[in-house]
Amino acid sequence: MDYPLESLHKFAFKAAEAARCAGEQGKYWEMHDRLFANQTTLEPWTPHAEAVGLNVPRFEACMNSGKYAEAVRADMAEAQKAGVTGTPLFFLAVTDPTSSKVKTVNRISGAQPYAAFKSQIDALLEEQAKTAAFAANKPEPSATPGKVPTPKKPQ
Numbered sequence: 001m002d003y004p005l006e007s008l009h010k011f012a013f014k015a016a017e018a019a020r021c022a023g024e025q026g027k028y029w030e031m032h033d034r035l036f037a038n039q040t041t042l043e044p045w046t047p048h049a050e051a052v053g054l055n056v057p058r059f060e061a062c063m064n065s066g067k068y069a070e071a072v073r074a075d076m077a078e079a080q081k082a083g084v085t086g087t088p089l090f091f092l093a094v095t096d097p098t099s100s101k102v103k104t105v106n107r108i109s110g111a112q113p114y115a116a117f118k119s120q121i122d123a124l125l126e127e128q129a130k131t132a133a134f135a136a137n138k139p140e141p142s143a144t145p146g147k148v149p150t151p152k153k154p155q
Helices: 012-023 028-037 046-051 056-065 069-081 114-137
Strands: 089-095 102-109
Touching: 012 028, 012 046, 012 056, 012 069, 028 046, 046 056, 089 114, 102 114
Parallel strands: none
Antiparallel strands: 089 102
């Protein structure tokens, strides 16, 4: 998912497009890493394309077409709906066992050490284990909740 921080870098949006254009040639991460490492010298884009071994005319045609602008904007809108205000941001989530729905239970914001992730994930796993144990020991519901069955008359 792309979430270019245009307020921090005027070429962030175009850099997201450049990475996607490079992705057409199987070099998304190579371009991503190069642009991230060279944030002060993003334009012109062609030297970056050459450096990662792209077909430059194909890359330039993609960049000039703006074909990924709508997809990048859609990613940004989706991230904003989820409450993203910066990067990096990580979501810890669980899957509902009765459906394929995913529920976010926690967020880890910013660059965090391994220990921060481990403690949050361990706590989530422990909570899930307790919930599963409770569900396994829960008595079966009666056929008509809240009603006591009427005894049969002896014959």
